[in-house]
Amino acid sequence: MGPLNLKDMANRTVQHQVPENVKLKHADCPDIVRLELTNTCNLACPHCRHHSKEKRKPENYSPYYKTPIDMTEDQVAAIFDEVAPYKPSVTLNVANEPLIAHTFPFAVRKVKECGLSGTFNTNGVTLDRKIAQLLVDVEYDSVNISIDAVTPETLKLARGITRLDHLIKNVEMLLEIRGEKKTPRVGVTFVETDYNYHEIVWNGERMNKLRDLHNSGRWDEIPFCQPCDYWVETFDMKEEERDGFLIRNPSPYTTFYNVKSRLDNWNKDLHDRQGTGKTRDHSDI
Numbered sequence: 001m002g003p004l005n006l007k008d009m010a011n012r013t014v015q016h017q018v019p020e021n022v023k024l025k026h027a028d029c030p031d032i033v034r035l036e037l038t039n040t041c042n043l044a045c046p047h048c049r050h051h052s053k054e055k056r057k058p059e060n061y062s063p064y065y066k067t068p069i070d071m072t073e074d075q076v077a078a079i080f081d082e083v084a085p086y087k088p089s090v091t092l093n094v095a096n097e098p099l100i101a102h103t104f105p106f107a108v109r110k111v112k113e114c115g116l117s118g119t120f121n122t123n124g125v126t127l128d129r130k131i132a133q134l135l136v137d138v139e140y141d142s143v144n145i146s147i148d149a150v151t152p153e154t155l156k157l158a159r160g161i162t163r164l165d166h167l168i169k170n171v172e173m174l175l176e177i178r179g180e181k182k183t184p185r186v187g188v189t190f191v192e193t194d195y196n197y198h199e200i201v202w203n204g205e206r207m208n209k210l211r212d213l214h215n216s217g218r219w220d221e222i223p224f225c226q227p228c229d230y231w232v233e234t235f236d237m238k239e240e241e242r243d244g245f246l247i248r249n250p251s252p253y254t255t256f257y258n259v260k261s262r263l264d265n266w267n268k269d270l271h272d273r274q275g276t277g278k279t280r281d282h283s284d285i
Ligand code: SF4
Pocket: 041, 042, 043, 044, 045, 047, 048, 049, 050, 051, 052, 095, 096, 097, 123, 159
């Protein structure tokens, strides 16, 4: 595979997806660039749409995944040469495990050498001291570790493994190496599903109230949000109507393109990341 031309890829994608009667002006470079450094993963999570045991059966596994491929340093460097002038936010994975990619350390350094902000999601299994030290040394911006369980039994359902202690040790090690430094921001994600809902740290009702407060911008009423300035810009969500879309920017990191003719299909009782959904009275929290 030769050097990738990101602009051509973006143009092809836009032309393919947008109906003929809609004219979208796209930027020269996407605001967010996500690099898939490898096409494989060291787990086989039962829910994974790419690498679950079921999906890995020869008759189900996509040809794309059958041969593990890593991007080369030259390819990674070529992409950064192209996109760095536009200052996109960079995510070092899409749907695979970035920490097992050979070029992961190189890509981490590249993000910061180019003066960009970076994040990635990981299952945390191979997060070790060397990687943690690198992330702290280069002042990498953000790391999200997906765990989705607080007991080994539920981790088995979520991730197909039971070593919750190993994951916790790795997260604590990263926090210890970061110490009082500001970065990386460390997030541990817990996606609610049927099998882990009972393990949400608070009972479901309290969690829902906190979420609604968060989504309606009442962060000062949530104790652990008070020192956080990550979302401060969301006080002033920008809206624009253009080309058949209601475009909302609730933060510098997120843009929602809502098809105007489809806005009626919002269920206002559902969790609304755009911050405009129905809220309840939480004066009793
Ligand atoms: S860690 Fe992520 S990519 Fe890997 S199998 Fe699990 S869900 Fe899929």
